[in-house]
Amino acid sequence: MRALFAGLPPRALVVLVIVAALLLGAPLMVDAYVLSVLILCLYFAYTGQAWNIMMGFAGQLSLGHSLYVGLGAYAAAALFVHFSVNPWLGALAAIAICTAAGLVIGFLAFRFGIAGVYFAILTIAFSEFTRIGFDHWTWLGGSGGFFLPVKERGVTDLATLRGPPVMFYYAILALTVGALALSRLLLASRLGYYWRAIREDEEAAQALGIDTFRYKMIAVGLSAAMTSLAGVFFAFYYNNLFPEQIFSMGRSIEIILGPIIGGLGTLAGPIVGAFVLTPLADGITEIMQLLGIDTPGVKQVFYGVCLLLVVVFLPHGIWPAIARRLGFAPH
């Protein structure tokens, strides 16, 4: 516990406490729509952090993280629907399956020296052919979709993860906070030093005694395991899964935008990025409706321009700029 908060300036602690209080109390203050946006923000904050461990810390670019979301979602959902396995056990299965998938991809790439953009292409390939496979897997609904039974949403049943949005809000909040704590502890550990060394210069890292294969595998496995839980969440929150959506490359890109815009390799970056981008995307839709503009593509263009402005003016992301202004030492 002490290691978690060690070295944080007092001002950062104050900010942390305020943000925590706001997030904990949010369901009491906001309506159903804002709550759904907040859930989405936290969902991307969580998946962004999971991806950030692999790319931001260890420097391994994955453009196929929707693979782990999809596998995790289908694993827990299939166990629940077909075998009535409770989702908490289903989550363990999801973790096991996704870790295995990540390790297979990692092994193929790192053993045979596939690195950089070629590694990224490999991750796309795996998520794409998994999508096509699931499209034809009728036991899991194929391209027609796989659905979880929706019961009374008013009653909170934690054991089977059936309940109102507020329950899902706190579930994803817990995951996000857990991921932040884990990221902070890892970054300050031997593992964190080794990951950053590998990210910066792999050959130099090897010369300093680091078994780079092993530590890259750990990064991929851990990132996949964490992402799988987002998949389980997704399945039980939305209750419907379509391979076309959940495994799509667009979903992978959505996952990585948060950390890139927020600040790659930083602890707060993925969270800040998610909380800036998600309301922005939703807000644009709202504003367009208010202004009565329904020209197709305007929303995407505006979204693109916003991304462009961030990349041009804050090339290291939003968080490092804020952190500097607030006087926090960027890690």
Place this chain on the structure above:
Amino acid sequence: MALLEVRSIGKSFRGLRAVHDVSFDVVDGAIAAMIGPNGAGKTTCFNLIAGVFAPDAGEVSLGGRRITGLRPHEICRAGIGRTFQVVKPFPQMTVLDNVVVGALNASARVGDAEREARRVLELLHLDGKSRTLAASLTLPERKRLEVARAMATRPRLLLLDEVMAGLRPTEVDEMVGVFRRINRETGLTILLIEHVMRAVMALAANVVVLHHGEKICQGTPAEVVRDPAVLECYLGEEAV
């Protein structure tokens, strides 16, 4: 007693014979140097010892243990620290964190590694820079960081690849002083590749001369600089 034994190592790249039948020893606790013209195979020799490539032929042993064909991180664990001729700092990490990565090779806990890193940084006069990013160091500072990182791994043998290149004569003398002191105080064995003869003459007890991938001469610095073959191919007549 020989700490490093190199026996008839050879390596070709697509038919180009980079290193051929090179043998030499480095005595435990000594400082030795490897010199020769550009393209003579010095860095390839280092890479064969450090495990970047496996030699096509020959054997390398450290303290009697055969280390031929081990991977670079295993060689580091076995006790060989190295620097790169083209420096490879971790640019987006602080100078201290760069050295902590090296120190974690010998100490499991980050706190211990940090203490060791600070000690090494002081030794190389980089302690004032510990909180700056490695990306913003000058070249001479990067060269010293390279040495600090390799030393922090607590090697038995330190391989230095042209760490004096680009330094002013006073800076060379300072580095020479640092290596002498480390060697005297800790008994660390050093093998250096160097073009700066001022440093070689001041430091090395034994010099190996490579030319076209082969060893053409070996001896004390004074013997080597008088050797006609060495004068012919490398130092030139005016060196005498």
